[in-house]
Amino acid sequence: MFRFLLFLPVLMNFTATYSQSKKTIDSINTLYVQGLNIPQDSIVALFQQNLKDAEKISYELGMAGAHSQLSLVYAYQGKYEESTKSSIEGIKIYEKLNQLDRVADYYAEMGYSMKYRDMEKALYYMQKGKAIAEANNFENELKDIYNNYGVLKEINKELDSALFYFEKGLQIKLKLNDTIGIPYSWSNLAGVYGLQENFSKSREYFSKSLQQRLQWADSLGIAENYTQLGEVFVAEQKWRNAIPLVHKSLPISKKKQYQNLTQYNYKLLSDIYKKLKNTDSALYYFEQYAAIKDSVHGLKVQERIAALNVEFETEKKQNEILQQRAQLAEKDLEVRRKNTFIFGSLGLALILGLLGYLLYNQQKLRNRQLQKEGELKTALAKIETQNKLQEQRLRISRDLHDNIGAQLTFIISSIDNLKFGFTDISEKLGSKLSNISSFTQQTIYELRDTIWAMNKENITFEDLQARIANFIEHAKNASEKTDFSFNIEGNIDEAHVFSSVVGMNIYRIIQEAVNNALKYASADEIEVNISEKEAKYNIEITDDGIGFDQDNTELGNGLNNMKKRAREVGGTLQIKSSKKGTSVLLKVPK
Structure with missing residues (x-):
């Protein structure tokens, strides 16, 4: 030092x-x-x-x-x-x-810095920077933009998308050998695994990140990792294991004047001591937390930042208006010069005709302007209606998550309490309770999928890819004896947009086909392949299981629902089965 x-x-x-x-x-x-070890x-x-x-x-x-x-x-x-x-x-x-790489990086950094204060603005600036970087293939900027965009997705509880973008950022960092940035990606992946309650994997990634940062003497990163490892123990309710880790982070964050982390450390210690019923320590750390919070997140500071953003956007629009006016002035001057030449060449006889022509043009321009204004009003009304629909959709999805999701979780907890609270419960009743608990757990998963679809007006192949990959990861954990593979041809346009209804139906068909293979096929391998042919997306789910006799087997609700969903998206569903396995092929028009 x-x-x-x-x-x-x-x-x-x-x-x-x-x-x-x-x-x-x-x-x-x-x-x-972050690496400067000075005040x-x-x-x-x-x-x-x-x-x-x-x-x-x-x-x-x-x-x-x-x-x-x-x-x-x-x-x-x-x-x-x-x-x-x-x-x-x-x-x-x-x-x-015109330094577009720096512009992209700046917009993304502005968005990231607003993540806890104004999520709408944070997403706006982050997506603006991401679009510029992707359009120009700025890998050096994209590695950090993807990582920070994943953080916004994590804050919004979109964990599948968060993992997807963290992995995209990590792959670029590994390609560029970004030894400083790689630990940040590891830490972010660890955080999502923690939210998914995969604590061993979360601790593994946090520890990898910490060891790398200790080698580089990255003070802020080291402090963050100590706090994050403490959070894992808190999530496991191992309160006393968390305390020394947070105390390692606190002096570093204070010394480096990292106010956000210092504030969070105080709050975390207060919560831990409260759980341990150590009220004196809990009160002390909460008072320290409150003092820093008041200084960092004051209302006046928030108002001034909002005013700066409005001023910035207003200034940009004013500059655009001035440029348009200058262009119009140049065009107007050119028209006047032509008119003067015509007047001088043709004489007085043509002046009257020209005046009539000019009046006609002026009226035509006025009519066109009125038409454009009408179209603009219609577009604004449409946008306002769409915004209201989106707000209503988000409100409904929050109600589903907060009310029905909480109630289903309470049902599962109550059933588990019944099973383990009574020692003389019969085997048949215990089995029945387990079935109810499993059904309720499955309902929660389906509810999360529905909420995911409701929160999106459109679903891209990129979103669908992340969701399917997450589902297959869960399927792997549920059936260790079965190998899974998920392949998408390289020529598939990941930015292709489906409506939320079409995207959800495609996801449900894949989910049902994989579940059927797991339940009935006794398969050693299940594959999901997506390709494009003849202006159609071909989505095929195959297994090497025992198959079934289509002619003598009555179709259940699952297969009928798959066919119904295929018709709803304007596609076709083909099912082929033999003793060597089963193939389900969905064809969806582009």
């Missing part, structure tokens, strides 16, 4: 002496903020001086880089107003310089 403090004045003096050097400014802007205020001073040096020589790229670093440091300190100001200033410069 002492050596780094000696280094800082030397570095500040170096930048002051060579303030005219663009290379020096760029080298400071590329410093890894946060000193880091702020370093980048503020670098910003001044860039401004002295009008080096716009250096100014934008300094704003980017300041935005990140302010966010760690919980100074969200300053962070937002720096982000907006940086975006303006990068857009002016």
Whole structure:
């Protein structure tokens, strides 16, 4: 620590002496903020001086880089107003310089920083940055954007999508050998596994991340991992195992002025001591938590940040309007020049005809303008109706999740209490209770799938892929003797959009076919293959089980429901079965 403090004045003096050097400014802007083991205020001073040096020589790229670093440091300190100001200033410069990779990164960082304050804005800016990076294949930016987009999905309880994007980000980081970024992906994957109650896998990934960060001396990352490992023990109700891990994190987050993590550590300790009925410690840590929370999340700070975002969007729209006016002025000037030439060439006889023509054109333009305004009003009304429908859909899905989901969980808990609360319960009754519990658990899974579909107006192949992959992962855990494989041809367009009804029906057909193979086929291998042929998507589920006699077997509700769903999506369903196995082929028109 002492050596780094000696280094800082030397570095500040170096930048002051060579303030005219663009290379020096760029080298400071590329410093890894999380790895600087110096006080946060000193880091702020370093980048503020670098910003001044860039401004002295009008080096716009250096100014934008300094704003980017300041935005990140302010966010760690919980100074969200300053962070937002720096982000907006940086975006303006990068857009002016047409640095699309930095624009994409900036929008994504703005979205990520708003995740706990304004999720709607967070998704808006994150998706804006993601779209720019994907359109230009900016892998260096996408590896972090996918990772942070997964965090937003996790906060929204979309765990399947969160795992999907975390894995996408991790694959790019492994490809680029991003040794600093890889532990962040491991930590995020571990967090989702924890939410899925796969605690052993969660602890494994957190520990991998911690070991990597200890090698790199990534102070903030180390603090986060200690807290996260403590959270795993809390989820397992091993309260005393969690306490030392949180106490390892707390002094690091305080020293680095990482206000969000410090606040969370205090709250976590308060909750743990409350569970242990140690009221003095619980009260002490809750008071520390409340003091930091008031300073970080004050109402006035939130209002100022919202005002900055409105000001930023308004300024962009005003600039676009000014550009359109300039273009219209140029076109108007060109028309006037042509008119003057015609007037001078043809004389007075043509002036009257030209005036009539101009009046006719003006009326035509006015009519077209009125038509456009009418179309705009209709479009706005349609958008408003769609927004209201989406809000109603979200409200219904929350009610289903919070009320029916909670009630079904209560039923399962009550049945388990009945089974283990009475020692003299009969075997037949116990079996019946187990069947009811399994049926109720299955109903919860189907309810989650329904809520997932309701929350989406449209479902892409990308969404469907993540959902099917998660379902097959559960199927693997349920049947260890059966091998599963899930394959999608490379020419499939992952961005292809289905309506939520069509997407859900396709998912249900795949789910029913796999469940039938597990229950009745005694199969060693089950495959799900998706391909495209003759303007149709071919979705085939095959197994190598015992098959069934289609002519002499009465079709149950499951197969009939599959055929009904296929008709509803305008597709066809073909079922072939023999002693060597069964094939279910769904063809859906593009």
